[in-house]
Amino acid sequence: MIRSELATRVLQTALRTGGDFAELFLEETDASNLKYEDDSVTEANSTIVYGAGLRILKGLQSVYGYTNDLTPKGLKQLARTLAARYRGKPITTVQPFVVDTTPSRHEFIRYGDTMKAKDKAKLARVAYKAAKGKSPLVKKVAVTLLDRVQRVTVINSQGRWASDLRVRVRMGIMVVASKDGVMETAFNGPGAQMGYEFFDTIDLKAIAKDTQRMAISALSAQECPSKTMDVVIDNGFGGVIFHEACGHSLEATSVAKGLSVFCGKKGTAIANPIVTAVDDGTIPNAWGSGNIDDEGHPTQRNVLIENGILKNYLVDAQNGRRMESEANGCCRRESYKYAPTSRMSNTFIERGTSTKEEIIQATKYGLYAKKMGGGSVNPVTGEFNFAVQEGYLIKNGKIGKPVKGATLVGSGAEILMNIDMIADNLERAQGMCGSSSGSIPADVGQPCLRVRNITVGGRGGN
């Protein structure tokens, strides 16, 4: 994407007013989206994302800029504009580049742009047909299919030159069911860091049918009562609770500024001793993986919590300066339009020793959250909220009637201590995580687990 002479000149220009570190991030991404509704393709769109971001650090200060004018003139202009924010003489020079030759962990076979358009439509139709089925209760099905081929190169003044290829596909299946003026929706969104061969590895029809089942089952579900109760959260997307309530508060983005509830807690117990939690950007073909992060460091498997003890934060280079910690390969961004920062990749709670059956049996009264929806958290207070997409009441150790409209509310620090049983059925699920460096693919995950005493909100009275 760029010659090394030009990269050197741009980085040199960037450093000429006393910056101690400069970094170029170049990106070219081909993206395509398809929407399938009413048994036809209603939208088809493709985009080329193309440009460069330049970052200059000086101590704890940082400047960032981006442009899609990648001519020598455009890039040098950007470097001059940014360098003008600092006053001083050059204190360092650009080191000779050493190209990172780490082999890729991921195998990609059928890229988006090598797929025939009609084969993409066929795939969407398979999901559409299965989700629609024959039930008169299914009012609408919308299937979206997206693919991305992202090529990035990170070049910095310390001589790092690293490139990565990230190929992703994802399908979204939404079902709207309706009866007697009541509408319920359900969603599943399987994806991976793979080409279209991903769809050979999953049972797409089964996932589509399951989405339909969730929407229809919600129609007859009763409104969830609102009270404090024990909640059994099943595996897979249930991990969103750890991602939102704890993961974000372990990112250097909030820790470095002293804004996280987990500041200064390294080495101390922040969770029940049965809890071990990991962020792993190295898992082959996982949705949130990369060979390198977006500052060019190799991704890592970072143990965040081990047997309840806080072991590591997620640290990027800039916040690492504030925290006096090394970066650990977790710095990410949506595109060159965002300055990178510490983010999660594939984050999950490790297996426990119970079984799901044991956990249900051990619960006298509570909520079984089979499928979680999304949620959000305030990193300052640690307060979170999550929607339950599919839930059931547990009575006397048995799963009972389906309930809808439940929301779980609490604080991250509290919930970690209140996890008292973890099963052995670890699974991951895909999501998009939004934060200061944009919206990025991230896996959440966990085995089935129980949390004591969560505030459950619903419309079903007390």
Place this chain on the structure above:
Amino acid sequence: MYQRMMDYAKKHGVSEIEFYVLEKEELEIGLFHGEIDTYQVSKLKTIAARGLYQGKMGYASSEKFEKGVEKKLIKALINNAKLVSSSDPEELYGGESAYPQLETFTPTLPSESVQSKMKRLHQIEKAILAYDTRIVDVADNVYNEVTKTVSIVNSLGLQVQRKSNYGLYYATAVAKGLEGSKDGSAIQYFHHTKDFDRDALVKEACETALSKLGAKPVASGAYKVLIQNKVMVNLLPLILQSTFADNVQKGYSMLGDKLKTSIAASCFSVIEDPLTIHSFLGNAFDDEGVATQTKRIIDRGVLTTFVHSLKTAKKAGVSSTGNGYKAGVNAPVDVSLAYTYVEPGTASFDDLVQQVGQGLLLTSLQGLHSGLDAISGNFSLQAAGFVIENGKVGRPVSLITVAGNLFTLLQDIEAVGNDSRNGFNPMVVSPSLIVKQLMVSGK
């Protein structure tokens, strides 16, 4: 350049073609603990094309302005159009003879020095820290300035351009009490720096944070609720999604069969005013070049119109209402709204509190993207606010959830205040209002 591309497109079977070009410049400055920790500049030009190929609309866009990329774009557009199998007819628009002139751009914002903008951030930080001994930190302190130029040209002769800009300051104060930290944020958009009110920004951020200290849940139950203006502006767009004709046509709207009927209390009216007097937020035309118009979408409780793009209007056999917008430059044209507000009533905020008597003041709703289903209108959301007792605002409340349904809520509105304001989105404005009852889950 566009003429050449249009010719190329036509030669390859694209009967009509349109180019939408966005040029965007942005400046962001952030201050943390007395130091500039964010300084971000950007300059970006994106070209999006859409065109009719064998009657189907294909879209493609690119940020790569290199030789040969036009052809790549048109080829992609054709491939995308070939994929489309929906039979809904689509069209482009040739434009109006004239559009209202709005003052959407001011040279005074970009011409002010960066130093002055930074100086203001330092002043904000100092003022927040000096506001109260319980204010311990400033979590966000940001200046943001955006200049956008949108140009649309098409083969039917449309040729329009709008250039707009705004500035904003955003700050978050952190207050510390015996039971932990609470934060409070404030945002102010402006077109001229002289309209920026620093003291008001500082006061709002600090008072919001301080007022939350010591917040506790309330007992579960049904409460009469005063929804604060800042919260209502977040609910309004979700309610209005059901008036978008594409959602109606696709069966995603509970209001699909409610046109010309009462869907809300008679004290509730919603007006879209793209030609707003706050002209820097105005739009004389939508993203398809159709002239916008001021309209009452909900008039004294009655749903008077759905809002349309060219595509949905053609399907419904009506004219576009000038509501064809792209969610982003790379997105297809969908239905959306420009500057929209709830018509204010006569009661002041204090009057509303008094009218509630016993109940709850809601000042925050979290998780709108997950705990609220905009189609069914059902919601169950994390909330915070204050107890209302004997017609006065009492102690702070947090970690509760409120549950209800947006469409029931509309019917249950008992009074609308006169304290209109915007929230994070400057394009949506609402006063506070009273709702008869919502279910609260607390302790």
